[in-house]
Amino acid sequence: MDQAQKKRQAARAAIEFIEPGVRLGVGTGSTVNLFIEELARVRDRIAAVTASSRETEQRLKAAGFEVAELAETGDLDLYVDGADEANKHFHLIKGGGGALTREKVLAAASRRFVCIIDDSKWVAVLGRFPLPVEVVPMAQSYVARQMVRARGQPILRKGFVTDNGNVILDVHQLSITNPPDMEARFNQIAGVVTVGIFASRPADVILMAEDAGIKRFDRR
Ligand code: 5RP
Numbered sequence: 001m002d003q004a005q006k007k008r009q010a011a012r013a014a015i016e017f018i019e020p021g022v023r024l025g026v027g028t029g030s031t032v033n034l035f036i037e038e039l040a041r042v043r044d045r046i047a048a049v050t051a052s053s054r055e056t057e058q059r060l061k062a063a064g065f066e067v068a069e070l071a072e073t074g075d076l077d078l079y080v081d082g083a084d085e086a087n088k089h090f091h092l093i094k095g096g097g098g099a100l101t102r103e104k105v106l107a108a109a110s111r112r113f114v115c116i117i118d119d120s121k122w123v124a125v126l127g128r129f130p131l132p133v134e135v136v137p138m139a140q141s142y143v144a145r146q147m148v149r150a151r152g153q154p155i156l157r158k159g160f161v162t163d164n165g166n167v168i169l170d171v172h173q174l175s176i177t178n179p180p181d182m183e184a185r186f187n188q189i190a191g192v193v194t195v196g197i198f199a200s201r202p203a204d205v206i207l208m209a210e211d212a213g214i215k216r217f218d219r220r
Helices: 003-017 030-045 054-062 100-108 137-149 179-187
Strands: 022-026 046-051 076-081 110-118 131-135 153-156 167-172 192-195 205-210 213-218
Touching (some): 003 030, 003 076, 003 213, 030 046, 030 076, 030 110, 076 100, 100 110, 100 131, 100 192, 137 167, 179 192
Parallel strands (some): 022 046, 110 205
Antiparallel strands (some): 131 167, 131 192
């Protein structure tokens, strides 16, 4: 099975979490795009849906969904999203698509967070994937210096502006051995909007597609 097929499998597996009357949050990325395609089959079960990015909003609308704001839906029953990396503690790196801030808000507002990945995303230690950090534009060089002090190599994502009007620093060479600690420390840096470490609000369920099928992990 190639990676695209695995992403499709993971997206399909998430459909069983869509219960009647669900208030649903939808993440961003290529795996989620496949999930949106699958979602049409269970349209009747969805009471309300909100999106973590303009791109997802457009895709949901194109699939015939009416997309609400989080302010309208209130807290969510379920959030489904992909990840750039995941570990056995249900900690994630997210933000490869640049939607990390809204993704973090939807994950925080949700009772259950189901993460859909293929097995290339599974790691022992987070940090092989460059850590996305959303930054207020005028703070970009200051935050970059703080990242160098933390032994990272920040690279500005060129030509990219987030849905919130900010920029992204992709921080290479970090070995994230204590994700909750690094998330909390980087969150304290002035000018940082969101760190792409999802540890204080980890995933609740990981559905990982591998050659043998779907592996499901549940956080206790
Ligand atoms: C977007 C994200 C995505 O979940 C992450 O980049 C994974 O994307 P894909 O499903 O395309 O591999 O965090 O901000």
